[in-house]
Amino acid sequence: MRRRDSTETTPMTEPNPEPQASPQVGAPRQGPAISVGGGRAPHPLKGSRESGNVELRDLHAYYGPNHAVRGVSLAFDSGAVTAIIGPSGCGKSTMVRCINRMHEEIPAARVEGEVLLDGIDLYDPRIDIVAVRRSVGMVFQKPNPFPTMSVFDNVTSGLRLTGASRGELEDRGREALLGAGLWDEVKDRLKAPGVGLSGGQQQRLCIARALAVDPEVLLMDEPCSALDPMATLRIEELIGGLKERVTIVIVTHNMQQAARVADATAFMLNGELVEVGPTDKLFTNPDDDRTEQYVTGKFG
Amino acid sequence: MAETRSHYQEELERLEASALEGLDMVNSALERTLEAIEHQDVELAQIVVADDDRIDGRYLEVHQSLITLLATQSPVATDLRLISALLHVLKNVERMGDQCVNICKVIPLTGNEPPADEEMVGLILTMGRHVRSIDNQAKRSFQDRDIELARDLVRQDDVVDNLNRECFRLALEIGDDADKREWAMTMLLAARAIERIGDNAVDIGEQVAFVVTGLFREFEDASHPNAFSR
Numbered sequence: 001m002r003r004r005d006s007t008e009t010t011p012m013t014e015p016n017p018e019p020q021a022s023p024q025v026g027a028p029r030q031g032p033a034i035s036v037g038g039g040r041a042p043h044p045l046k047g048s049r050e051s052g053n054v055e056l057r058d059l060h061a062y063y064g065p066n067h068a069v070r071g072v073s074l075a076f077d078s079g080a081v082t083a084i085i086g087p088s089g090c091g092k093s094t095m096v097r098c099i100n101r102m103h104e105e106i107p108a109a110r111v112e113g114e115v116l117l118d119g120i121d122l123y124d125p126r127i128d129i130v131a132v133r134r135s136v137g138m139v140f141q142k143p144n145p146f147p148t149m150s151v152f153d154n155v156t157s158g159l160r161l162t163g164a165s166r167g168e169l170e171d172r173g174r175e176a177l178l179g180a181g182l183w184d185e186v187k188d189r190l191k192a193p194g195v196g197l198s199g200g201q202q203q204r205l206c207i208a209r210a211l212a213v214d215p216e217v218l219l220m221d222e223p224c225s226a227l228d229p230m231a232t233l234r235i236e237e238l239i240g241g242l243k244e245r246v247t248i249v250i251v252t253h254n255m256q257q258a259a260r261v262a263d264a265t266a267f268m269l270n271g272e273l274v275e276v277g278p279t280d281k282l283f284t285n286p287d288d289d290r291t292e293q294y295v296t297g298k299f300g
Numbered sequence: 301m302a303e304t305r306s307h308y309q310e311e312l313e314r315l316e317a318s319a320l321e322g323l324d325m326v327n328s329a330l331e332r333t334l335e336a337i338e339h340q341d342v343e344l345a346q347i348v349v350a351d352d353d354r355i356d357g358r359y360l361e362v363h364q365s366l367i368t369l370l371a372t373q374s375p376v377a378t379d380l381r382l383i384s385a386l387l388h389v390l391k392n393v394e395r396m397g398d399q400c401v402n403i404c405k406v407i408p409l410t411g412n413e414p415p416a417d418e419e420m421v422g423l424i425l426t427m428g429r430h431v432r433s434i435d436n437q438a439k440r441s442f443q444d445r446d447i448e449l450a451r452d453l454v455r456q457d458d459v460v461d462n463l464n465r466e467c468f469r470l471a472l473e474i475g476d477d478a479d480k481r482e483w484a485m486t487m488l489l490a491a492r493a494i495e496r497i498g499d500n501a502v503d504i505g506e507q508v509a510f511v512v513t514g515l516f517r518e519f520e521d522a523s524h525p526n527a528f529s530r
Contacts, residue, residue, distance in 0.1 A: 255376070
């Protein structure tokens with residue numbers, strides 16, 4: 001087991017989180033998203049969805065002395081939506097933020113254990129952290145489009161760092177907006193500011209921005225908690241369609257949302273994984289008493 | 301951790317008690333029905349028929365409240381299984397009440413003559429008393445979430461089934477007198493109805509197993525009786 005302190009990296013807080021493709025880092029994308037020691041694996045075929053399997057092995061996460069995630073081992077299967085539920089402070093967001101190495105951005109935070117993406121340890125010292133963020137996209141609680149950028153520039157912000165041509169930007173930007181179910185609504189206002197869209201549209205814009213760099217995994221940390229019911233349903237529908245091309249891990253406080261969108265659901269309590277299983281099993285006949293108590297609303 | 305949703309939990313408990321009370325109502329209807337059979341009491345039979353509205357009313361009231369809980373509380377896990385089971389139980393109880401009505405409606409057809417066959421009447425009364433005890437056992441097994449007690453309902457119901465077959469044999473042997481045969485046919489309908497009440501109680505037992513285990517399985521498969529093993 002490794003022990004890693006990462007106070008040297010830039011501190012970052014929730015209100016303006018880093019997008020999956022950081023504009024500050026200029027690493028052009030060539031070939032595979034993730035590789036070790038310079039070796040280039042062939043780029044995984046999109047649509048085949050044999051890639052994008054995530055596995056956590058005995059994952060621990062700390063905020064200074066606070067042990068937030070306590071030895072979680074869990075697999076996220078490609079082509080599936082996995083929901084993480086649990087009361088506030090149970091470590092679910094922290095666990096998810098370990099998957100794209102966001103957790104280590106917080107001062108005094110550290111991670112132990114392994115996070116494997118298709119068998120490659122994302123915490124391997126030879127791994128380029130920019131490549132991790134590109135392979136594992138993230139969408140946050142509050143929509144966070146870049147405030148000074150247009151709709152189109154928002155979507156293509158990650159791509160532009162890769163040195164893509166104008167034509168390629170347009171094609172992939174359009175594809176990403178289509179993928180996020182936003183194209184029809186914004187095709188006539190691509191040059192308008194991204195923050196001028198409605199909350200639900202902004203959130204789909206952020207999903208499009210994450211999709212544009214062709215990630216293997218999409219982490220969603222309460223993506224609908226700031227949205228109204230209709231916008232929430234649109235995102236939920238979108239999630240159902242996206243799982244064909246990207247592994248989705250969604251943290252949610254809304255248990256009915258987990259029940260609606262997730263193939264598998266994991267229940268966490270006090271930093272530990274209590275139970276994980278098919279969503280219908282967890283919501284009709286959970287194995288663990290604590291899961292039962294939580295999902296039936298007897299505590300939480 | 302703080303207890304939450306106490307109002308919802310209380311409401312669910314209240315509805316369970318209310319649904320299971322339906323079994324007490326069925327048992328009191330069955331008691332009157334047996335008395336009406338024994339004494340060929342047509343007035344008492346009419347009271348049972350009229351009183352079935354109370355069982356139906358209970359069904360509608362609890363059913364509506366359960367649907368409201370489903371709509372407003374999004375019950376899951378054991379709560380969801382309990383609500384699903386209670387919806388079944390309500391239907392069973394309502395049918396058990398209807399079987400009492402079926403019997404009471406045929407009692408006037410038996411006429412004012414003394415019973416053609418005392419032995420057959422005795423068998424039917426024994427069946428009825430046994431079914432009342434089965435109903436009580438079904439209620440207790442549900443309240444206590446006692447799967448073994450619920451499974452035992454099958455054994456108890458076998459006794460009733462055997463008594464029912466015995467009634468059938470007596471009816472076959474009742475002789476050539478047309479009035480006697482008509483009386484026997486009518487009593488067979490009553491026996492059959494009582495036997496069905498027992499079957500409904502066994503169905504309630506199956507719901508007990510579902511609430512506890514999350515698996516629904518018929519205790520006894522009527523289509524493949526020999527495939528059953530306990």
